[in-house]
Amino acid sequence: MTFAPVPYSQLNARQRENFNFHKVAARLADYGFHSLRLTDDWQGADFIACHIDGQTFLKVQLKARLFLDKKYVGKDIHIAFLQGGDCFLYPHDELLGLVLDNGALDAESERWRVHGQRHWRNPPAWGMAFLAKFKF
Template sequence: MSEQEAFARVPYSQLNSRQQENFNFHKVAARMADYGFNCLRLTDDWQGADFIACHIDGQTFLKVQLKGRLCLDKKYIGKSIHVAFIRDDDCFVYPHDDLLALVRASGALDEQSERWRDHGQRHWPQPPAWGVAFLAKYRL
């Protein structure tokens, strides 16, 4: 492979799932660097996190789970997990339990929701209007 070919852009859709996760990590980590975070990739999910984001203040450490979209998962409840995902040119890093509290308070999610009740998950390929408003605070 020539050097010129090595620097040809590769469409995201041509990457396998592991390559997509690596791609997303680097995109999110680069964006978080603009906000003073150094992101350390973990070799396995530690306490639900794919990576740790350490702020330059020396006091702020975020456990971050990479996802492809806005989502909730019962396995992250109470673990101080932030969820990061990329949508178009935007990067979002939001506290999982804050989103859960909002959705529950609005009545948009309860044990009557089949996917939540039976699978412990809920995700939105396109954020609904309330999701867009929530995410506005967490756009990097």
């Protein structure tokens, strides 16, 4: 049998989500986490990451980029995404607090106001500074 990598661009949306889950889960395994994929978004999470300490459990939502959504507020959700060779896993509400405090999300932000979401394909400088402590 010969193995050949499949370009990410050739994957459909569901295949990309599966790919991203396995990449993030593999990275988390290096830090003592076992990841359990959920069949539906339980309390907003795509998967649960359980640490070997037996006390740390993270509800994780997979995204393709830096992302905020009103439906995750107050649910103790962590957002995971891949960018290049880097993996990021950050607490949603901590990012929301930073964005609100810095005025980067206000009444002028139509996507937030109308759809309850805001995302950045390429995080701005303040976003990269925030993400630096959540890169693994």
